[in-house]
Amino acid sequence: MFEDSNHHQESLKPKNIGSVVMLLVGLMIHDVSEGISLGLCTTFDDTFQMFMAIFLHKWCEQVCQAICGIREGLSFKQNMAFLVPLCMATPIAQITAFFIIYFTTGSGELPLTALVVQDCFMSFAAGTFIGIMFEEVIAVEMTESNNKKSLIFKLLTFLLGFALISSVSIYEWASNK
Ligand SMILES: [Zn+2]
DSSP states (O other): OHHHHHHHHHHTSOSOHHHHHHHHHHHHHHHHHHHHHHHTOOSHHHHHHHHHHHHHHHHHHHHHHHHHHHHTTOOHHHHHHHHHHHHHHHHHHHHHHHHHHHHHHSSOOOOHHHHHHHHHHHHHHHHHHHHHIIIIIIHHHHHHOOOHHHHHHHHHHHHHHHHHHHHHHHHHHHHHO
């Protein structure tokens, strides 16, 4: 009985915790960057657009992290220890950036330097996301599967996702014209 449960514990030992930690670090940098850019938004339109951008892909980050943990053999509790900090990163960064601006400017009007900082963090958030997607998700997903059918299925789903988001952008661009 005891031996059995010990054996079970053993099988839950993560295979490669390094890759889970690396993904968390990458996503954390990304999440803090997007949190700062959201916190530095002062108009409703900017805030709403930024909020929607984050809202639309946030689940994707959490799913990536969770799947990475499951793939490496983490238990539910161990995986949660990675997911909870990831959930908190963006809101904490946002609140911090908001209060810094609120208390340093008083008016809520952003000085030029803050606008530059916001742009930098927004671009940084986009860059880190693209990097993580290609290195940690697409590269891992596309090579680890040896089955040709599932590889084609994954590739098609990937292209479908890209097409969907692209068409939303085209629609936005067309309706703003
Ligand atoms: Zn994000």
